[in-house]
Amino acid sequence: MANILVVHGHQNQGWNLSYDAEARCRKAIELIRSDQPFDRIICSGGLFSPEQQGVTIAAAMAQRIREEIVNIDIEEEGESLTTIDNCEKVIQMVGKDNNFFVISSDYHALRTMVIWDLAGKKIKFVSALGRKTVKKYIVEVIGIAVAICWGLGLKWPEMYFRQKARQA
Numbered sequence: 404m405a406n407i408l409v410v411h412g413h414q415n416q417g418w419n420l421s422y423d424a425e426a427r428c429r430k431a432i433e434l435i436r437s438d439q440p441f442d443r444i445i446c447s448g449g450l451f452s453p454e455q456q457g458v459t460i461a462a463a464m465a466q467r468i469r470e471e472i473v474n475i476d477i478e479e480e481g482e483s484l485t486t487i488d489n490c491e492k493v494i495q496m497v498g499k500d501n502n503f504f505v506i507s508s509d510y511h512a513l514r515t516m517v518i519w520d521l522a523g524k525k526i527k528f529v530s531a532l533g534r535k536t537v538k539k540y541i542v543e544v545i546g547i548a549v550a551i552c553w554g555l556g557l558k559w560p561e562m563y564f565r566q567k568a569r570q571a
Contacts (some may be wrong), residue, residue: 404469404500404501404502405438405442405443405497405501405502405545406436406441406442406443406501406502406504407441407442407443407444407445407493407495407501407502407503407504407505408431408434408441408443408444408445408499408504408506409445409447409489409504409505410427410444410445410446410464410506410514411430411447411448411450411486411489411505411506411507412424412425412427412429412446412447412448412459412460412483412489413448413460413533414452414454414505415429415454415455415458415460415463416454416455416456416461417454417455417456417458418458419461419463419471420463420464420467421513422465422533422534422542423452423508423531423533423534424460424464425467426504426508426518426531426532426533427464427506427507427508427531428464429466429494429531430506430530430534431444431468431506431527432468432471432472432474433462433480434471434529436475437474437521441504442479442501443476443478443497443559444468444475444476444478445470445477445478445479445480445493445496445497446460446461446462446464446465446479447461447483447492447493448460448461448480448481448483448487448489449461449479449480449481449482449483449484450481455475457530459464459481461479461480462479462481463523465477465479465496466563469556471570478490478496480492480493480496484533486507486511486514486518486546486550487500487518487521487549487550487561487563488514488561489520490518490519491509491522494522494524499522499523499524502525502527502528503519503524503527504526504529505519505526505527505529506529506530506531507528507529507530507531508530508531508532508533509530509531509532509533510533510535510539510540510543510555512528512530512544513545513547514543514550515528516528517547517551517554518550518553519529519552521551521553523553534569539571542564548560549561
């Protein structure tokens, strides 16, 4: 089984990362420099806002990591729009039979672990310190409910959020 490092996206404006996306990249850099060997490194997240100026969050995060660690092979999953979408597309890329180390913000831990568990994969969650707001916690509660629906086979709530993101 391969060790796969997955960096979940957040937000970007062109090549500039949000505070949370930057924190996730810093955590990835720290892990890559540690003794833990990774067979593949994947940054995940697509286009969901005009503010991104055509740059996927995956591309912006991969570039940020490469600024610190040159000559590193980072794969970009630049199609996903939600955390469920991140999980599904990464599993499509590499398969379930791997050890996944997933980086996301600390406030996003429960939803991320629930989604990966419902996808049939236990992960090692790696927490990056994120900025916490009431809005983010509300989104997390709604996101957990949507994830549970998705796990029960009710795909329409997740597809609603994907469609809304595409229209942003």
